[in-house]
Amino acid sequence: MTKLKNIPATPLETFSKKDCEDGLQKFREKLFDLQNIFYADGRFALLLVFQGLDTSGKDGTVRHVMSSMNPMGVNVKPFKQPTEEEKAHDFLWRVYPHFPAKGMIEVFNRSYYEDILVPVMNNTISKEELKQRYDLINALERHLESSGVHILKFFLHVSQEEQQIRIKERLTQPHKKWKYDPGDESVAEHWDEYAALYDRVMDKTNDVEWKIIPADKRWYRNFAVAKILTEHLESLHLEFPGRPNTNDD
Secondary structure, eight states, X not given: XXXXXXXXXXXXXXXXXXXXXXXXXXXXXXXXXXXXXXXXXXXXXXXXEEEESTTSOHHHHHHHHXXXXXXXXXXXXXXXXXXXXXXXXXXXXXXXXXXXXXXXXXXXXXXXTHHHHHHHHTTOSOHHHHHHHHHHHHHHHHHHHHTTEEEEEEEEEOOHHHHHHHHHHHHHOTTTGGGOOHHHHHHHHTHHHHHHHHHHHHHHTOSSOEEEEEOSSHHHHHHHHHHHHHHHHHHTOOOOOOOOOOOOO
């Protein structure tokens, strides 16, 4: 897999802001209909995993892409630092209740991948345990897909320069101040280390392909995710169930 530092975090010049904003609106209209059919069809479930460095826009992407869908068929689960109860169990224990049922779409804002990223950065996991976690995640994702749960994994790729700009925005813009965490600045200072770690993680867990989304331009990030999601749902050839047979034979 190509290293993140060699992948542009900005879109190709062929994409303009207006084109992407217009395209996003069209995709949202399609997603409204597709999610309705997806729910009624009931053959599949869909898990969307969003990962990325701080300020990459996970919350914003979920809000802009998923807001056109019926909330009865979509659930968003953010994964934060494990609680004491969660720490007392296997690292995957806390995610099991949140996998989607048939007809449902589940969004993980961060995910079980945090239980690799954080321990590695804090140097609190052995090589043996790390390998085991990679193996367990691969096995879990294969199991889900073989059970009819489709998985789309998105890495929102923000550059170090843009990340630093967004951290400063959190200090100066009233509606973003609540998001500010002094630890964010440390993450920006260690961008290369985090990017290299994500390189390894995505390389080790690419059985279900990672989608790397340039995220420096929010308008392109939202457009790109919506496009992939729309095309995936269309590829399932969804259909409404036929009318139930009410004949008394």
